[in-house]
Amino acid sequence: MPIWTVLRPLLVVAAVAGxxxxxxxxxxxxxxxxxxxxxxxxxxxxxxxCRIPAxxxxxxxLLLGAEPAMGLGGGVRPLLRHGLLLALLVSxxxxxxxxxxLFIESALTRYAAGRRDPGRVRRARTQAELVGRISDVAIxxxxxxxxxxxxxxxxxxxxxxxxxxxxxxxVAGVAAQSSLANLFAGIQLAFGDxxxxxxxxxxxxxxxxxxxxxxxxxxxxxxxxxxxVMPVSYFAGKPFENWSRRDPGITGTVLLHLxxxxxxxxxxxxxxxxxxxxxxxxxxxxALQVVDTTPSTIVVRALMTAADAEQAFELRCAVxxxxxxxxxxxxxxxxxRVTVGGPAEPVRPAxxxxxxxxxxxxxxxxLPHPVSEESAGRDRAARGTR
Numbered sequence: 334m335p336i337w338t339v340l341r342p343l344l345v346v347a348a349v350a351g352x353x354x355x356x357x358x359x360x361x362x363x364x365x366x367x368x369x370x371x372x373x374x375x376x377x378x379x380x381x382x383c384r385i386p387a388x389x390x391x392x393x394x395l396l397l398g399a400e401p402a403m404g405l406g407g408g409v410r411p412l413l414r415h416g417l418l419l420a421l422l423v424s425x426x427x428x429x430x431x432x433x434x435l436f437i438e439s440a441l442t443r444y445a446a447g448r449r450d451p452g453r454v455r456r457a458r459t460q461a462e463l464v465g466r467i468s469d470v471a472i473x474x475x476x477x478x479x480x481x482x483x484x485x486x487x488x489x490x491x492x493x494x495x496x497x498x499x500x501x502x503x504v505a506g507v508a509a510q511s512s513l514a515n516l517f518a519g520i521q522l523a524f525g526d527x528x529x530x531x532x533x534x535x536x537x538x539x540x541x542x543x544x545x546x547x548x549x550x551x552x553x554x555x556x557x558x559x560x561x562v563m564p565v566s567y568f569a570g571k572p573f574e575n576w577s578r579r580d581p582g583i584t585g586t587v588l589l590h591l592x593x594x595x596x597x598x599x600x601x602x603x604x605x606x607x608x609x610x611x612x613x614x615x616x617x618x619x620a621l622q623v624v625d626t627t628p629s630t631i632v633v634r635a636l637m638t639a640a641d642a643e644q645a646f647e648l649r650c651a652v653x654x655x656x657x658x659x660x661x662x663x664x665x666x667x668x669x670r671v672t673v674g675g676p677a678e679p680v681r682p683a684x685x686x687x688x689x690x691x692x693x694x695x696x697x698x699x700l701p702h703p704v705s706e707e708s709a710g711r712d713r714a715a716r717g718t719r
Contacts, residue, residue: 341402341403342403345396345399345402345403346396348399349392349395349396349399350392352395353388353391353392353395356391357384357388361384382431382434382435383428383431383432383435386424386427386428386431387428389420389424389427390421390424390425390427390428393417393420393421393424394421396417397414397417397418397421400413400414400417415483418483419480419483422476422479422480422483423476423480425476426472426473426475426476429472430468430469430472430473433465433468433469433472434465434468434469437461437464437465437468438461440461441457441458441461444457445457445458455529455530455531455532456526456529458529458530458531459528459529459530459546460524462530462546463519463520463524463546463548466547466548467548470548518564518565518566518568518569518570519546519547519548519549519565521569522546522551522565522568522569526578527568527569527575528543528546528551528568528573528575528578529543529546529578530543530544530545530546531543531577532575532576532577532578533575533576533577533581533641533642534553534573534574534575534576535573535574535576536553536561536563536567536568536573536574537561537563539553539555539561540555540556540642541553541554541555541556541559541561542554544560546565547565548565549564549565550562550563550564550565551563551564551565551567551568576642577641577642581640581641581642582615582617582638582639582640582641583638583639583641583642583645584618584636584637584638584639584645585636585637585638585639585645585646585648585649585652586634586635586636586649587634587635587637587649587652587653587656588632588633588634588635589632589633589634589635589653589656589657590630590631590632590633590669591630591631591632591633591660591667591668591669592630592631592666592667592668592669592670593626593630593631594666594667595631595633595660595664595667596664596667597621597623597633599663599664600621600633600656600659600660600667601621603655603656603659604619604621604635604652604656605619605621607651607652607655607656608637608652611648611651613639613640613644613645613647613648613651614637614638614639614648615638615639615640615644616638617638618636618637618638619635619636619637619638620634620635620636621633621634621635621636622634629669630669635652635656637649637652
């Protein structure tokens, strides 16, 4: 085999790769100068996110165009062209997915910069992420279909597959009924503004924040750093609490069981003073009332508002601790007591020992009762003596 036959393809590949690297370097310098002083400029972001897939797509396209210059034999040439075509299709799909993701991210950033309502921003973020996932799936399906159509065997059966698409669609729909239900529920969830990323929700008795919404599941981050993964269909078919759908503000509640002697007016004044000095209280509302009474205690309820659920929880804990400490130090009689027994009985003096009355002077002493011999024998037998 002549050495030129081996060196010629290598030289063509090296020339194409060198040209691509030179163009990449020039474009990087040009965009860097245009974006000097603005590291977050859109053009710099596009180059950073799309650089690698663009390089791969350009390299494969140039190699596919320069393939005749390699002078390969008839047995290797079709395989090489097919491999380059597949690489071009995959890299083009990769570049398209990155470009769509970049445009969605840029649009969301501009929208968030011009809006002050956090609820609308969360809704836009949820919808943007769902649109990005759907576009990724669509690009992947189209790329796979285009790659499969490059095989003659697949292209030959394309007509028959198209003719039986109705039957195949019916079978696939029955087989993937739950997955399709979750998919459509995810679309309904995002565009119906039922729940958004960052919302505070209570699902199945668990309180947490919506961390991620996919096409099939919703991830909820709880307060103790757990992650609850719920199917999207759950939110579309069952009730749940959304504490921040319109306004993240919430009212916190503290219940205290106290004695009937509690000075409620002084406790209310101390409660209002505490809220006035606490930054977690948003100033919207407050109240301290006796809401119930029992034979042994009264139930005092303290209400306070906060900007969000997290601030409300911390404020409730602080108010509970402070009011209990205030009553313990200033009014200990206001704290409830549990009686474990009745009132103590008065101590009575011990009775004096009984004494025989003294015999009168001149009286005869009582003689013992005579005991017969038979009675004495029975007594000895009872004592075990003879």
